[in-house]
Amino acid sequence: MNLERVEQIIETYGRDRMNSLPILEDIQREFNYLPRQALELVAKRLGMPQGHVYQLATFFKAFTLSPKGEHQCKVCLGTACHVKGGALILETLEKELKVKAGATTADGKFSIEGVRCLGACALAPIIVIDNQPLGQITADAAVQKIRELAAPKTAPSPAPAPAPASKPAAAVPKRGVDMSAVPPR
Amino acid sequence: MADLHRADVLVSCRHGRTPELVTALRDEIERRGLAEEIRVVETGCSGFCSVGPVITVRPEGHFYASVQPADVPELVEETLVKGRFVQRLAYKEAAGRKAITRYEDLPFYAKQMRIVLRNCGMIDPRSIDEYIAVGGYEALGKVLTSMTPDEVIAEIKKSGLRGRGGAGFHAGRKWEATRRAKGDIKYVIANGDEGDPGAFMDRALMEGDPHAIIEGMIIASYAVGSHQGYIYVRDEYPLAVENLTLAIQAAREYGLLGEDILGSGHSFDIRIVRGAGAFVCGESSALMQSLEGKVGEPRAKHVHATDRGLFDRPSCLNNVETLANVPQIILNGADWFASIGTERSKGTKAFCLVGKVRNPGLIEVPMGMTLKQIVNDIGGGPPKFRKVKAVQTGGPSGGCIPASMLDIPVDYESLTEAGSMMGSGGMIVLDDRTCMVDISRYFLEFLKEESCGKCAPCREGIKRMLEILVAMTNGTAKAGDLERLETLAKTVQTASLCGLGKSAPNPVLSTIRYFREEYEQHIKDGYCASGACRELTAYVIVDEKCKGCGLCIKVCPQEGISGEQKQPHYIDQAVCIKCGACYDVCRLDAIKIVPKAAVSLGGNGGNGHGTPAATPAKDKPGAAKGKA
Ligand SMILES: Cc1cc2nc3c(=O)[nH]c(=O)nc-3n(C[C@H](O)[C@H](O)[C@H](O)COP(=O)(O)O)c2cc1C
Ligand code: FES
Numbered sequence: 001m002n003l004e005r006v007e008q009i010i011e012t013y014g015r016d017r018m019n020s021l022p023i024l025e026d027i028q029r030e031f032n033y034l035p036r037q038a039l040e041l042v043a044k045r046l047g048m049p050q051g052h053v054y055q056l057a058t059f060f061k062a063f064t065l066s067p068k069g070e071h072q073c074k075v076c077l078g079t080a081c082h083v084k085g086g087a088l089i090l091e092t093l094e095k096e097l098k099v100k101a102g103a104t105t106a107d108g109k110f111s112i113e114g115v116r117c118l119g120a121c122a123l124a125p126i127i128v129i130d131n132q133p134l135g136q137i138t139a140d141a142a143v144q145k146i147r148e149l150a151a152p153k154t155a156p157s158p159a160p161a162p163a164p165a166s167k168p169a170a171a172v173p174k175r176g177v178d179m180s181a182v183p184p185r
Numbered sequence: 186m187a188d189l190h191r192a193d194v195l196v197s198c199r200h201g202r203t204p205e206l207v208t209a210l211r212d213e214i215e216r217r218g219l220a221e222e223i224r225v226v227e228t229g230c231s232g233f234c235s236v237g238p239v240i241t242v243r244p245e246g247h248f249y250a251s252v253q254p255a256d257v258p259e260l261v262e263e264t265l266v267k268g269r270f271v272q273r274l275a276y277k278e279a280a281g282r283k284a285i286t287r288y289e290d291l292p293f294y295a296k297q298m299r300i301v302l303r304n305c306g307m308i309d310p311r312s313i314d315e316y317i318a319v320g321g322y323e324a325l326g327k328v329l330t331s332m333t334p335d336e337v338i339a340e341i342k343k344s345g346l347r348g349r350g351g352a353g354f355h356a357g358r359k360w361e362a363t364r365r366a367k368g369d370i371k372y373v374i375a376n377g378d379e380g381d382p383g384a385f386m387d388r389a390l391m392e393g394d395p396h397a398i399i400e401g402m403i404i405a406s407y408a409v410g411s412h413q414g415y416i417y418v419r420d421e422y423p424l425a426v427e428n429l430t431l432a433i434q435a436a437r438e439y440g441l442l443g444e445d446i447l448g449s450g451h452s453f454d455i456r457i458v459r460g461a462g463a464f465v466c467g468e469s470s471a472l473m474q475s476l477e478g479k480v481g482e483p484r485a486k487h488v489h490a491t492d493r494g495l496f497d498r499p500s501c502l503n504n505v506e507t508l509a510n511v512p513q514i515i516l517n518g519a520d521w522f523a524s525i526g527t528e529r530s531k532g533t534k535a536f537c538l539v540g541k542v543r544n545p546g547l548i549e550v551p552m553g554m555t556l557k558q559i560v561n562d563i564g565g566g567p568p569k570f571r572k573v574k575a576v577q578t579g580g581p582s583g584g585c586i587p588a589s590m591l592d593i594p595v596d597y598e599s600l601t602e603a604g605s606m607m608g609s610g611g612m613i614v615l616d617d618r619t620c621m622v623d624i625s626r627y628f629l630e631f632l633k634e635e636s637c638g639k640c641a642p643c644r645e646g647i648k649r650m651l652e653i654l655v656a657m658t659n660g661t662a663k664a665g666d667l668e669r670l671e672t673l674a675k676t677v678q679t680a681s682l683c684g685l686g687k688s689a690p691n692p693v694l695s696t697i698r699y700f701r702e703e704y705e706q707h708i709k710d711g712y713c714a715s716g717a718c719r720e721l722t723a724y725v726i727v728d729e730k731c732k733g734c735g736l737c738i739k740v741c742p743q744e745g746i747s748g749e750q751k752q753p754h755y756i757d758q759a760v761c762i763k764c765g766a767c768y769d770v771c772r773l774d775a776i777k778i779v780p781k782a783a784v785s786l787g788g789n790g791g792n793g794h795g796t797p798a799a800t801p802a803k804d805k806p807g808a809a810k811g812k813a
Binding site (some may be wrong): 120 | 234235379381382383384385388419420421422458459460461462463464475476477478479480481537538539540541545546547577580611613615619624627628631634637742762764
């Protein structure tokens with residue numbers, strides 16, 4: 001790993017303990033996790049016991065100690081998203097990717113996690129894939145998006161994402177809806 | 186600057202496709218050679234999120250909803266070249282489908298009163314000149330040239346401004362305490378941590394009008410005698426950090442931050458510090474620990490932060506919305522501010538009105554407006570076929586106010602009396618498809634994750650409470666659990682160290698207070714009437730009501746519903762994931778929520794027919810008409 005970059009980050013903030021959080025945040029952003037050697041270096045440069053750095057790295061949610069996948073998918077489980085079915089979306093994606101929330105797929109392609117509020121509650125339920133917010137999404141549409149990303153680049157891109165609440169492209173053809181049978185409520 | 190252009194096109198919303206929309210607009214305007222005359226402004230959140238991205242064209246005031254990049258050529262041609270309104274892109278009221286063409290006429294805004302959010306969605310937050318053009322930094326000028334620090338404090342005290350971050354402490358008193366505290370070095374800190382899940386007022390403010398917060402901070406620094414300020418911004422808000430950083434740079438360039446501000450002799454500068462994703466760091470003492478580069482564990486409150494806060498020096502911490510009110514109070518006077526609101530809650534409050542309403546979004550209303558007015562008049566009421574059940578305010582420290590009490594005014598005291606609290610401004614509307622036991626469980630799950638673990642009542646108590654609530658929602662609860670839950674809740678409330686633990690039982694206690702029978706139903710009957718507790722729920726089709734329209738077949742993500750046209754359909758319990766899509770879409774009330782224990786599982790045979798006796802059929806009038 002590139003310890004040089006870690007040195008740079010430390011120097012841009014200065015060797016003051018007060019800067020430990022922003023330094024760790026930038027390292028997390030740079031490497032997508034906090035590599036052990038980076039933590040050791042931060043401790044050394046800021047003159048902090050390694051234990052203290054580790055304490056910070058495990059206390060705050062923004063940090064992870066293991067690498068994340070190539071594509072990162074965050075499913076909002078904030079209150080607004082919860083009441084609109086965020087948990088079901090997360091569950092569906094867990095099934096699709098065959099990993100639990102917080103983990104990364106064996107091929108290193110995807111990580112999924114549940115997060116508490118992305119600050120876009122009016123668009124609930126919302127997920128963010130690779131920093132792209134997808135508001136008012138359905139579980140089906142989320143799966144579709146994941147499949148698009150999983151598809152090998154050479155294959156023709158799949159049909160455009162279906163409108164919310166409609167079937168994945170592979171669904172068997174269905175009879176049309178006979179609205180004449182539905183009296184107005 | 187605004188007045189040099191023939192027209193301004195304001196584009197709000199930063200979600201999804203907005204950047205493409207802005208590019209498309211700029212390209213089209215350029216292509217037609219109108220770039221000199223027409224300016225495209227990317228504003229912050231205008232609040233009307235449900236119909237975003239929105240475009241407002243000034244000076245006409247034309248308002249367009251849900252605009253897509255493909256609409257741009259027509260929009261430019263009609264509105265900007267020919268001065269005509271594009272009906273196709275008009276906002277249509279959810280009820281009645283009436284088209285509304287002008288910003289001023291939108292019912293969503295008509296009942297609001299925008300003081301703090303007045304610039305959000307109206308100006309380019311990245312331009313200090315625009316902020317100045319709408320009266321920005323005038324209040325600072327007034328303070329520095331014609332008021333003493335004591336006069337500033339007196340004015341804020343007189344206005345009755347109270348903290349918008351949660352507890353509602355009087356801002357003027359806090360400033361006074363900081364001013365009186367001994368010490369040469371004092372700090373002014375703005376709390377932009379916004380940990381409440383389900384709220385984004387502070388985000389909108391930091392992104393959409395950063396200078397208002399900065400101006401408020403500079404005024405506070407003058408009043409309390411501080412030369413260094415910090416803004417603590419939530420980690421998930423990179424755009425807020427970006428806009429605040431630009432704003433601070435611009436303010437420095439204009440001599441509004443730094444040494445000898447506007448020649449007054451007062452010096453002050455601000456540094457931005459990002460949080461790192463911990464709810465408890467929104468709490469005053471934890472926030473200061475985190476600013477010092479330590480883990481955010483709260484301290485006991487026998488010493489006030491105004492005496493010994495950050496680095497053990499006097500510190501004045503205010504929420505960003507509190508601070509953004511300050512310039513307006515200075516400009517318009519304490520009496521003006523105090524004339525808005527109720528006896529003890531002055532001014533306005535920004536809320537994030539979300540959940541089960543037609544027009545979710547960011548709003549600001551005068552204190553004292555009733556919850557009912559907010560939910561119905563601004564929020565447009567619950568979605569079709571649904572009924573409001575409760576309104577949750579105050580986030581994880583707040584509670585749920587039942588539909589029967591929505592006539593109470595929103596002010597600090599009324600909400601606290603009702604078992605909830607003002608909090609930072611989350612307002613989540615819950616309908617009959619939301620389960621109150623599940624909401625309790627949800628908040629405790631959140632708080633269990635977020636408890637810092639320093640004190641035992643909070644760390645262990647929340648965990649035990651959560652275990653009971655999980656049991657209630659999955660059908661393993663025992664008799665006596667409800668009483669155990671209440672006892673635990675009271676212990677955690679009394680014995681916890683900081684506000685997180687002390688208020689953690691609120692969501693539980695308030696829902697028990699108003700929805701006790703719902704808890705009992707979960708324990709005794711293993712039944713969740715809303716269907717939200719999926720482990721307790723089965724959806725079945727009532728043969729007599731089903732007309733075989735096929736709507737449910739179409740929406741079922743599991744392809745778990747079958748049946749011939751115009752014949753009653755069947756739900757395959759073996760594949761059903763209890764998402765409730767069929768229930769929500771059925772117009773005939775033909776789908777019913779029953780306890781899972783009441784239906785037989787199994788392949789296509791167990792199709793969920795039959796009407797178990799355990800639940801009374803809640804027939805709605807007219808629903809059964811046209812029975813086969
Ligand atoms: C667990 C907990 C979380 C809090 N989170 C926030 C927050 O995210 N934003 C905020 O402004 N205040 C938060 N507060 C309230 C702060 O402790 C503090 O009262 C407030 O920032 C003071 O500013 P005000 O007087 O202007 O409201 C929180 C309090 C507790 C106990
Ligand atoms: S609750 Fe999901 S974005 Fe706020």
